[in-house]
Amino acid sequence: MYLQDPQLSIPKRPNPIDPREVSMPPRRVTLADVAKKAGLSSTAASMILNGRPDTRLSKAAHDKVHAAAAELGYRPNLAARGLRTDKTQTIGFISDLVATTRFASGLIRGALQASEEAGNVMLVIETGGDPRREQKAIDAVLDRQVDGIIFATMRARELFVPAFPPATKVVMLNATNPHHLQTVLPDEFAGGRAAARYLLDHGFSSDIALIGHNAETEQGYFRSSTVEQRIHGIRSTMEAAGHTFMAELSAWDWEPQHGYTLTRSLLSGRTRPRALLCMNDRLAFGAYQALNEAGLRVPDDVSIIGFDNDELAEYLRPGLTTVALPHEQMGRRAVDLLIGDSDPVQEFISMPLIERASVKTASTPHP
Numbered sequence: 361m362y363l364q365d366p367q368l369s370i371p372k373r374p375n376p377i378d379p380r381e382v383s384m385p386p387r388r389v390t391l392a393d394v395a396k397k398a399g400l401s402s403t404a405a406s407m408i409l410n411g412r413p414d415t416r417l418s419k420a421a422h423d424k425v426h427a428a429a430a431e432l433g434y435r436p437n438l439a440a441r442g443l444r445t446d447k448t449q450t451i452g453f454i455s456d457l458v459a460t461t462r463f464a465s466g467l468i469r470g471a472l473q474a475s476e477e478a479g480n481v482m483l484v485i486e487t488g489g490d491p492r493r494e495q496k497a498i499d500a501v502l503d504r505q506v507d508g509i510i511f512a513t514m515r516a517r518e519l520f521v522p523a524f525p526p527a528t529k530v531v532m533l534n535a536t537n538p539h540h541l542q543t544v545l546p547d548e549f550a551g552g553r554a555a556a557r558y559l560l561d562h563g564f565s566s567d568i569a570l571i572g573h574n575a576e577t578e579q580g581y582f583r584s585s586t587v588e589q590r591i592h593g594i595r596s597t598m599e600a601a602g603h604t605f606m607a608e609l610s611a612w613d614w615e616p617q618h619g620y621t622l623t624r625s626l627l628s629g630r631t632r633p634r635a636l637l638c639m640n641d642r643l644a645f646g647a648y649q650a651l652n653e654a655g656l657r658v659p660d661d662v663s664i665i666g667f668d669n670d671e672l673a674e675y676l677r678p679g680l681t682t683v684a685l686p687h688e689q690m691g692r693r694a695v696d697l698l699i700g701d702s703d704p705v706q707e708f709i710s711m712p713l714i715e716r717a718s719v720k721t722a723s724t725p726h727p
Contacts, residue, residue: 452501470691516586541704551711552593563722572639574610619646641670679716
């Protein structure tokens with residue numbers, strides 16, 4: 361015989377659930393509901409909510425439909441609309457490292473803002489630059505019937521794009537591809553000119569050292585087309601003014617440790633430069649450290665200018681004068697081109713010069 365210990369409690373069997381007590385999710389408000397509340401036909405309500413021009417309906421009818429939609433919480437069925445219009449108001453954004461690195465995050469920030477303002481949803485996929493993941497990313501956005509794809513790269517370069525249906529609209533952002541001509545890039549040539557011109561206008565001429573590139577040692581090597589444009593802008597401005605660099609020091613990777621090493625080697629020479637034109641801000645960070653270790657002050661002893669407007673440039677002491685990459689404007693423009701009807705074109709976005717305290721006037725400005 362089994363005896364129940366009175367100290368033990370046996371859980372009671374739960375009462376069966378009364379179906380009448382289960383709350384069902386609210387029914388989706390339909391276009392017919394809006395039309396009924398506004399006292400109009402579904403066709404009239406549809407034309408008004410879809411922004412059809414010349415509906416021949418009164419302003420009062422428009423006001424009634426919009427008021428009814430707001431009151432009922434109506435949301436359009438985008439899937440159904442997509443079937444009718446062949447537009448889903450969805451954009452695919454495929455990048456290598458844009459979303460997961462702070463350097464180029466402005467590209468995606470600008471694209472998201474423009475997408476939202478245009479009433480679009482943006483699907484963001486990061487591939488890490490892995491070709492296998494790139495193909496999967498393309499398949500994923502095409503499966504979701506996006507209206508077009510933006511391909512973006514953290515640093516401007518020529519980008520290989522896997523195959524996909526030729527009718528798909530594509531914009532290359534901070535990247536180029538010979539098969540996709542709708543492209544948004546920074547105006548590196550004008551940016552290079554601005555940096556060189558800034559130093560010349562502050563009285564520097566033959567006492568400028570170029571950190572990060574040497575035309576002779578790098579002859580025959582391929583850098584991205586955008587980098588080449590930056591270099592071309594710098595050199596053409598110096599040549600037009602009748603000047604050359606007192607020294608050109610090459611570094612293939614523009615990282616702080618190379619800026620530090622190159623600047624140290626430069627300071628060991630007989631003639632000290634009065635200004636450094638660094639090919640990017642990361643090289644300039646290293647140059648700051650080398651100058652500090654040598655007991656030299658920026659800009660009193662040596663002025664410095666860089667490129668990119670890296671986040672840390674503002675926090676150096678003194679702050680680094682630099683030519684900025686206009687990432688947010690580029691991202692916005694890429695969305696505009698994708699959802700617009702313009703012909704394929706390569707657009708260059710102006711690179712603003714951010715003036716801080718790392719450059720001082722050396723003498724009478726050069727004419």
